Amino acid sequence: MRKGQSARPLGGMARSVRHAALAALVALAAGTGLVVGAAEAAAQVTTAPPPGAGSVVAEASAAISAGSSIPWGWNQIVVRVQNNGAQPARGEVEVTGHQYTSDEVFQASAPYTVGPSATVHVRVPVRVPSYGSFDVRVMDERLGEVRSQSFNSNGTPSVVLLDVVPASRLRAAIHEMPVAPLFLDPTSGTRGPSSSTSLMVSQANVDPATGDPLLPDRPALYASADAVLMRTDTLSRLHGAELDALAGFVLGGGTVALIVARPEDLRSQTLVSLVGGEVTGTTKSPELKQAISPTPSASGMGGRALTFAPHPKDEVGVELRGWAGGNLRPSPYGNAATYGLGEVHLLAFDPSSGPALDDPWVHVRLVDLARRAYDRRSTVVFKPGSEPARSDVNKIRRELDPNESTRWSVLLSTLILCIYAVLAGPVNFTLARQKHKPLRALWHLPLYAAAAFGTIVGIGIAARGLDGRARHLTLVEAGAGMTQGAARRYRGFFASQSEGMTVRTTDASSVVSTAVAAELSKQRDKLVVDRDGARLVNVAALPWQTVVIREDGFASLGEGISVVPTPSGGATVVNRSGRTLRAAVLVLPGGKAFLFERIADGDRVASTAGRDLSTFLDGQTWLAAVTRGRTVGSLSVHNLEAPDLGKLIGPVAPGLSDAWQAMGTAASHAADWFPDGVPTLIAQLDGGEGRRSDTGLRLESDRLLVRIVGWGGRP
Template sequence: MKRGLAAATMMATVGLLFALPTNAQSPPADQGEKELALRATPVFGNEASMSTGWSEVAVSLENTGTAARKGTVELLGEASWAREEEFVARAPFHVAGGRSVVVKLPTHGTRLSAPNLSVRVLDPAGKQLSKTSLGNIPFAAPLLVDVHQPSRLGPSLRNWPIATTWSPSRVPYASAAMPGVGLSVGVPTFDRATGDPILPDRAAGYSAATAVLIHTDVLARLEASAAEALMNWVIGGGTLALVPARADDLRGPLVTALVGGTVAPAPPPPVLLTLPTRARPADPGLFPTNPVDPDDEPAPLHFVPIRTTEPSGRTAPGPSPAIRSRLQGYTGGNLVPSVYGASAAYGTGEVHLLAFDPTEAPMLDDAWAQGRLIDLLEHAWDRRAINVVAHGGGEYESMNFDGVRRALDPNENFRLALGVAAILLVLYSIVCGPLVFLRAARKGKPLAPLVWAPVFSLVTFLAIVAVGFLVKGWHGRARHLAIVETGAGVNRGAIRRFRGFFTSESRALSVASSDAATVLSVASADSSSSQERSALSVDRNGVTLEDINALPWQTIVVQEDGFHDFKGGVSIVAAKDGSLDVSNHTGRLLKNVLVSVPGDGIHFVEQLADGTSVHAADTQKLSGVLTTGSAPKAATHTLSMEHILTGFSGKNDKHGEALRSAWGVMETALGGYVDWWPDAVPVVLAEVDGGEGATKRDANLPVESDRLLLRVVGKGGAL
């Protein structure tokens, strides 16, 4: 009896085990599609404008089922005028049952308009589970990112005409005399579980942003990756407007790091009480109705790093009593009083502690307060003219990578080999022709050339092949050329790397990012299919360009935007005689140094060792002149190395050649509409001895050469 009952119990248990579903069994495909809800938006919302540079798309995946789901998310971008120009970024995902995840994927804009973006979700077998399109995205307009939900600034500021004096390309943005570029207001989504904003994981994701406005309490609770990306963006030239929310926030690590010290309340700057009200002009639409002629004589651009006075010099009654009573100033660290409250330089960017909260009444609807924000945005837009390394950005139409490709292409060294091969062919034609037949005729052996001609042909062929291999090498190799841009006294700066790859056989090349904060794209390739086939793979360690079609003995150039750290910075301090003192604390030798002293031209220093200083007035002053570019409505100074080095010869000729070879390719590769030598701002250019020296191999290829250039802007630091 007991034995029969035990057998029956065992059979029932086994039956139940077979009947119950297990987590190891995947749900049917159609069930998985229903259980996985997909939502994708640009990281700053659907109404935020997109530039030609990098941005990010936030993909939300919600698993309404009980079983865990995993697979791949793919972001596809197509130029609206050419479907074959496709951008692909992909990342893995894993979401537990009843949970949701957010996957942020980087994407790149296109040259003339915002791309058509779509997102699809694939299961582990590669089957498409779902797909969605992002719709129409605004393009090429100043962008205020309001990190507040819901945005209270959007309804009042959106499409406000912005008067600019600088354009990053020949696109005729509005001028002070002809306003017309409508302001775009972007608002990130907020995590429903934590209440925190979903912001880019990489500084390049902010490339379209003109300014970011955030309350200090929201800043304090950002995730580490989001906080680092925001601070890196400011270091690279971004503008951050902070609205103090709590007194404790001003003593927090992020605010302290941004302004260089502890912040304390202070009386509001007197200049705020004299600034005029700025009424909103008539809205002409997104673009001027009468475009600026690029051939017109440009108006001078006077760049002011931190604006402390009203640009027009006008005075007015200022804010209303209700606003005036709420104004608050701040002091501490690098802060100085400004027309926005208190401001500090951070790298090549700026941080502003606003004297008022523009998101709260009565400032929200006040014309004076709105005018201060518009003025801040115009200032932030125009000051981008000094950033030659537009981190994550840049106008492709004003860039030319041919010089960079030649600098990184080992084939450029093949000219000597071609000369040697030509000499060998001439000698072969002489020896194998007249000499061989003349010798045969003299010896009475008319058939002798049939023996010696193949021998000389084989010898010549082997000699030419040997010369080719001596120059090209037996194996592929890599070359690096990079430029770092940083503020004076700052040890971290935005870097743009150009990584050249030269392979000896046809192969699918994969190039990994130098660190998790960088982005990659193919800048130049001998084969158009190299860029068409490549895809960007994203994981927790960074990004990887995959499936680059590398052809034998041809060079592919990959552009990487990231950040570089030195041991210390380069200090630029004003001297009593009106000149500058420059001190090197980078831990590296700087060679072929150029120092631009406002009002006194450019000076040359052969080298500046680590820990040493130089007084610019005691160095060689160059006789060359600066030239201005043709960017609409802004007299930007081109790099013009040939003009600067006029008369630079004799004992310095080798240094002049080094300067030309190092910097000659940068002007076209970084865009022709930036101000290399601002009138009122000191600039130092130098080459870092030994390059980055970070790696001996790249994409499994030996690094043959490594050059690192440095540009330092502004005043700061200590000798």
């Protein structure tokens, strides 16, 4: 009920109180109890809440947080809406982000419906701005705003561990402990290579009715997390979008550390898929004896610090366990397996309870595991849901902008105008003067102007066309042999008229945002989420200008692209992607590289069947630049060196060189395109993703690039 509506009834009630009091004084002989009774009744009526007030309550929290603030990048807001009334409640959750100032840069909304005496959890994906804030409002159709909360964000790099263990006390033990990653992206902050940061332990939200964690339902929403700690019994209960999102997080380069809770969990189909086979108990890993030095406190005094512990406590040491099966290998934390671009760890200890919870030896290993997970950021060009600071997407825009291929029309139109100026001016008046009819030149001027105007319009139509169109540029990153890979899609839209477009995600697990807005329009994303997925609405599209949308999701690679070692030290590439690999470059451990013009679907080729890049000058130049690398923090990374790469693949696939250069500049300069110790294959997949239109516009170009990292797959 609005304030203006309640004033009149309250005024009438006040008059009723005064009349009752006057009647009581006149009838004093009847006793003073009437006065007291009338006053109490009036007080009860005037203080009663309006109908429906308090029947809907809500509380919001972030899926991943770092202390009192929210890490920047894609995240998820979980809103618990409880209906205490007797009628169903409907409404909407709105999240608005602001960066630096009060200017709105992002808005997301999701509807909800909750039955009487019931509770629902509304999950809203949000793009958290760096050094900004965002507000959450819960609106009810009948009651209006029932909840408003504000959160702050920051852009300070942190190592984030998401603790999904129920009732865990691990946060109190290692939260804000110093950690020194080897990888320090120079574009993400001002810290020097020797600086240390802190480990942030974020505890997952829990459904109070079931005790189950409320995890992100899209892989990109794990963007701010480096590692996830979870029990195997919790993992076995995950299903649907939450399980797909967690698997996608690891596929895209994330790390999951698992505490084996029950023997039957080792046969869980989810765990078997993650580690590549059934798991059995075995002797503990010999690498557990490896001593790990803790990072000293950056402050020197007063800051939290880990204690050096070369050995576990006796009661912890006797409980250490080992695991075997699938792709598991020994690690300093237990056993580990590679899954896609990420890692899955089976811990040798349970850090959430018992003696291990208070053991410094366990604390040091958990902090080091989180550090290792952060360092893996260097091996992923585009981590799902994150965007490198000061990313340059100008070449992406040029690649997707049809205006870039119509420069000839500007030159030709300029030439037509020059010809018109000569014909309509000196030539026209000279001919009229020679025929002694000077006024005839004035009659010819409209004819010359009409001809010039019609020619220029015709050139414009020939260059730009009459209808809008779309272009795609996508990079898929995957582990060898994997059937899916993390996809960074850049979708360009070239509209013929001014309109507010609605851009839907390619699938329900993706997130979208604006990468390049149309000129003279302000970038303000509005994301609407419903049961069909997410969509950007009211995207400003101006006539003959290109808008570029960035999307993080996943793409299919058919049955995968295998890279298996050969006894001679080379490799064999098996293409089962369903499409032809074009201009494929295979870089092997040790520095050798080979170029294949094409690898057809179903082909199985040895590395020696390709052209050895070390045998000709352009290949030597590119290979030397790649193998030389550069130091980022304490790691050596290898850049794409796209300009030199273009000289190799340009003759094989026209236009592909520009596409790789665009991707190279959009990625972080600290990305390790060719990690040491494992093979890397980069190529174009012919045919793109097989779509013909996007948002109602004809898809003019669909270029699909792929990057395969590591050994694996069926031979």
